[in-house]
Amino acid sequence: MHLMRTLIGMTAAFALAACQTHESTTTEASAGAPAAPEFATVGQLAPDFTLADANGKSHDLSDFRGKPVVLEWHNHDCPFVVKHYASGNMQKLQKEYAAKGVVWLTVNSSAPGKQGHVSPEDALRLTADRNAAPAALLLDPSGEVGKRYRAKVTPHMFVIDGSGNLVYDGAIDDKRSTNQADVATAKNYVREALDAVLAGKEVATPRSEPYGCSVKYPN
């Protein structure tokens, strides 16, 4: 019963938040120096946040202003995430774009007791074991940041340009599957978005339907 009430409450909160953001978007247009909206929307400033990484160091999204940023929602045990790590796809993207000045932030919003929730030590060990290379591995066990980005799945991917605008929100690629073999033939939306940002061009596909496991938010 208690669980049920919490679920209903969260759903209502989400719907309410939806209405509020619509309003804030309209009022913001007249403001001189727009503040980032509370919820992530493509074409607007990405919501700022402060999160600690697995080493205990605190990061603000605004620290990285001037550089493109990737947000990768992560749960190491999710089969869709495994597809992109076991194939080496994610690590390759992380390294390739780090070399081009992109800041890659891996975010873990799994709540305690749920799949993908790890201690900072385990998070670091997993990163090392898989030879992953994010600029930081951010821990968001309360799910607050995930909900402000409306991160639905792992891996849900976001690309933010050097001016702090959200330019991509969606799937890593266009092959909804857990099959590693699909990586080779898929169109990678994150790569496309980053190449466009680095070339100073418009992102051709700014939104796509993300696919993966649900983000394991607290009940």
Add this chain to the structure above:
Amino acid sequence: MEPLATSLLLLTLAAFPAPQFGAPQPQGPVATASAVVEHVSAAPGGTIEVGLRLELPEHWHVYWSNPGDSGLPTSVHWTAPEGFRVSAPHWPAPQRFVTGPLASYGYAKEVLLASTITVPEDWKGGSVKLELRGDWLVCHDDLGCFPESKTFELEVPIAAGPAKPTAAAPYFAAARGATPRALEGGEARLVKHPEGMALRVRFPDAVQQPVPETPPERRSDFDLAAYEPLFFPFESGHLEPSAPQRATVDGRTLELVLVAPLDPRRTEPGTLAGVLVLRPRTPGPLLSFELLAEPPH
């Protein structure tokens, strides 16, 4: 500790061994899968119902053709000799599973995804060999998702004349009862609404009862207010899966508010196709309809 409690604990530990990190993992397949046929044989030129049946432990689910915010559609692939026709699966009405701001569309406990196979009239073999490959993602809110698959081979006798039902026949009858049908004599339309759109459905005075044991020609009155309505779109992106769907009933007309996503990934639909499920508020069979809602005037 009591000996019984100890052995129960050991059993639990055996089923969910300590993982390297995070939540416990199930060992072995979660879903119990079987390939089933409705009748013991099929006639040349006739049809036979075949299906993939999945039984799931409590708190686990598999997915509908549109999985909602996460997951993967369950996939059923039949291989039959040349000349045989295999229909797409008949998807029973899905359920919605809401967790916080996210929702999935799918099935809990058990589901039968049936297909109709048509036997060629000139089939000379005494039987036919069929192959079924099922792929599904099975998920638990806390423990996560696991891709599973299984391949079956079965042989169905081909013989003229009526065929006896198999032990699996009741599953087919139940699945047919839960499979959406066209809304004959009714109409569905999309109406503009500040939060997205509203689906307005006008029902005829009587609808066909889906209960398997009810003769299909029997139509009866039904009270819209006795059901909880929920709309499931065939395509994702047009509406927020977890949002409440506020319903108003006016006589034979139902209006459901479909909240659009904050940052829609698709442009407004011209038409919206999907399944409307009417779940009775007191125990009883559900009603479900396949709808194609026309855009606002």
